[in-house]
Amino acid sequence: MTQPGHPAAFRTDEPIVSLFEVTKRFPGVVANDSVSLDLWPGEVHVLLGENGAGKSTLIGMLSGIQTPDSGAILVDGREQVIDTPARALELGIGTVFQHAMLVPSLTVVENIALGGPAWSRPDKRGIAARMAEVCAGIGVRVDPHAPVGSLSLGEQQQVEIVRALMRGSRVLVLDEATAMLTPKGSEELGALMRRLVARGLAVVFITHKLNEALAFGHRISVLRLGRKVGEITPDRLTALTPQVVTAEVVRLMFGSDAASAGTASGPERQPFAGGAPVLEISGLAVDDEAVPLADVDLTVAAGEIVGIAGIDGNGQKQFAEAVAGQRPLRQGRIDLDGRPIAALAIGERHRRGLRYVTDDRLGEGTVAAFPVSLNLLLKRVGDDLFWAGGLERSGPIADHARRLVAEYDVRTPGVETPIGKLSGGNIQKALLARELSGEARAVIFAKPTYGLDVQNIRASRRRIREAADRGLAVILISTDLEEVLELSDRIAVMSQGRIVGMVANDRSARLRVGELMSGVAT
Ligand SMILES: Nc1ncnc2c1ncn2[C@@H]1O[C@H](COP(=O)(O)OP(=O)(O)OP(=O)(O)O)[C@@H](O)[C@H]1O
Numbered sequence: 001m002t003q004p005g006h007p008a009a010f011r012t013d014e015p016i017v018s019l020f021e022v023t024k025r026f027p028g029v030v031a032n033d034s035v036s037l038d039l040w041p042g043e044v045h046v047l048l049g050e051n052g053a054g055k056s057t058l059i060g061m062l063s064g065i066q067t068p069d070s071g072a073i074l075v076d077g078r079e080q081v082i083d084t085p086a087r088a089l090e091l092g093i094g095t096v097f098q099h100a101m102l103v104p105s106l107t108v109v110e111n112i113a114l115g116g117p118a119w120s121r122p123d124k125r126g127i128a129a130r131m132a133e134v135c136a137g138i139g140v141r142v143d144p145h146a147p148v149g150s151l152s153l154g155e156q157q158q159v160e161i162v163r164a165l166m167r168g169s170r171v172l173v174l175d176e177a178t179a180m181l182t183p184k185g186s187e188e189l190g191a192l193m194r195r196l197v198a199r200g201l202a203v204v205f206i207t208h209k210l211n212e213a214l215a216f217g218h219r220i221s222v223l224r225l226g227r228k229v230g231e232i233t234p235d236r237l238t239a240l241t242p243q244v245v246t247a248e249v250v251r252l253m254f255g256s257d258a259a260s261a262g263t264a265s266g267p268e269r270q271p272f273a274g275g276a277p278v279l280e281i282s283g284l285a286v287d288d289e290a291v292p293l294a295d296v297d298l299t300v301a302a303g304e305i306v307g308i309a310g311i312d313g314n315g316q317k318q319f320a321e322a323v324a325g326q327r328p329l330r331q332g333r334i335d336l337d338g339r340p341i342a343a344l345a346i347g348e349r350h351r352r353g354l355r356y357v358t359d360d361r362l363g364e365g366t367v368a369a370f371p372v373s374l375n376l377l378l379k380r381v382g383d384d385l386f387w388a389g390g391l392e393r394s395g396p397i398a399d400h401a402r403r404l405v406a407e408y409d410v411r412t413p414g415v416e417t418p419i420g421k422l423s424g425g426n427i428q429k430a431l432l433a434r435e436l437s438g439e440a441r442a443v444i445f446a447k448p449t450y451g452l453d454v455q456n457i458r459a460s461r462r463r464i465r466e467a468a469d470r471g472l473a474v475i476l477i478s479t480d481l482e483e484v485l486e487l488s489d490r491i492a493v494m495s496q497g498r499i500v501g502m503v504a505n506d507r508s509a510r511l512r513v514g515e516l517m518s519g520v521a522t
Contacts, residue, residue: 022071031057033226039202046217051479053223063095064088094164098176104149154185173204190216208311210518222252254514272489275302278473279442284332286322291315293497300473307488308477315497316477324356325349350379353441368420373401375419408433425456442473
């Protein structure tokens with residue numbers, strides 16, 4: 001991929017769209033904190049930032065899905081209220097989401113007609129003709145009569161782009177459009193973006209991949225914890241070498257100066273003193289349509305926390321489920337305390353001390369309609385202590401539940417309350433109680449604080465630390481780099497179903513992990 005020159009021909013004195021000091025809050029978080037951003041004709045404006053940095057919220061405000069709490073959005077220099085997706089389209093702002101929003105059983109033309117303005121409905125031939133015109137103009141070839149389901153993901157995105165253009169979009173927002181594409185598909189989309197801006201459009205391109213940002217972007221803005229922490233202008237982007245730009249972007253995204261608003265708290269972790277290996281995973285491979293795993297090796301010692309950092313959706317979930325016994329392995333070995341467990345069922349792994357705190361608290365983690373008490377025993381159904389002759393022993397089950405509810409501070413009206421009635425924080429406490437109690441030896445936490453409030457985040461992190469301090473081997477999977485840095489002894493980075501690097505959690509860890517996550521270091 002080559003670095004583009006800036007197509008100055010379309011530069012006017014006015015951006016098509018300007019966001020001015022836009023702020024958007026959700027309960028407990030400022031998702032966008034006074035962000036200003038200009039979208040110029042002729043430019044691919046890349047938005048970079050970790051998971052949770054505020055990118056989706058920002059483009060949600062451009063596309064009419066969210067409205068700002070304060071600040072202004074100007075289109076052609078005039079302030080506008082974009083309160084519905086239809087209004088965004090009227091103003092010439094089209095959005096293509098990561099997952100194509102087309103109906104697979106309908107043809108391309110039928111999809112384009114769907115939900116379009118009145119002119120587009122009855123006249124399929126007219127649409128096909130207009131589509132052919134737009135496609136020719138931007139160098140895209142799509143069969144208008146093909147069922148969308150028969151097209152590749154890249155082709156489906158092209159259809160969405162064509163649809164947006166047919167509706168008069170002058171600004172195209174591409175939300176992680178390359179995330180699901182093959183390298184070739186990404187190249188093609190990049191080339192298409194460049195052709196679009198050469199015709200005077202403005203493109204907003206969200207990606208997690210730095211090489212794409214450099215190859216396709218004319219301007220790069222970096223978001224971090226809701227704030228815009230830097231912008232690399234077209235002049236600088238052309239003047240600087242890719243290495244210098246990369247270093248600057250990584251520093252902006254992950255650097256410690258930019259991280260001063262981070263959530264890290266509590267005392268510095270003492271360097272890990274070393275312990276006997278408890279969980280040993282080697283050559284793990286798992287089939288999966290979205291992200292297959294390959295060659296995953298990981299050893300965790302007693303008392304150690306190994307963080308697994310990475311952009312969401314790079315195989316972390318598949319890994320956790322495979323180790324916990326919820327997915328079959330294609331290949332590989334998992335040993336717990338020196339004994340193989342890969343062939344054992346979930347309940348048996350649990351009994352041997354392997355525990356898994358899922359991020360899907362109300363889905364795979366619990367049964368919402370069951371009482372708290374039974375949820376605390378979900379992986380021990382049939383255990384002699386609590387079942388006799390196939391019947392529940394209600395006394396011991398309730399006693400066990402009361403003890404854990406008190407110990408883990410689960411706020412519930414009673415142990416018979418259906419767990420689905422509790423708040424997210426309390427469901428998480430119940431899950432922690434179930435997985436950390438008894439003879440636990442190794443525990444995998446998947447995004448343990450995701451969606452929790454500040455108090456519950458602290459409580460969960462304290463539990464994780466305590467688990468390691470009492471000698472458990474801990475794997476902490478998190479897309480929140482601050483969390484991984486706060487808690488881990490070593491940090492592995494997962495990308496596309498592989499562990500692409502392992503670093504000690506020392507002073508240089510943040511940047512090193514950032515480089516590995518952005519795909520600029522191996
Ligand atoms: N509807 C919502 N309700 C509550 N909080 C939200 C909502 N949408 C986003 N947030 C929070 O706002 C912050 C910014 O989230 P946002 O989705 O904009 O980030 P992002 O950069 O797009 O992340 P990702 O790369 O994971 O998509 C996060 O802390 C997120 O949890």
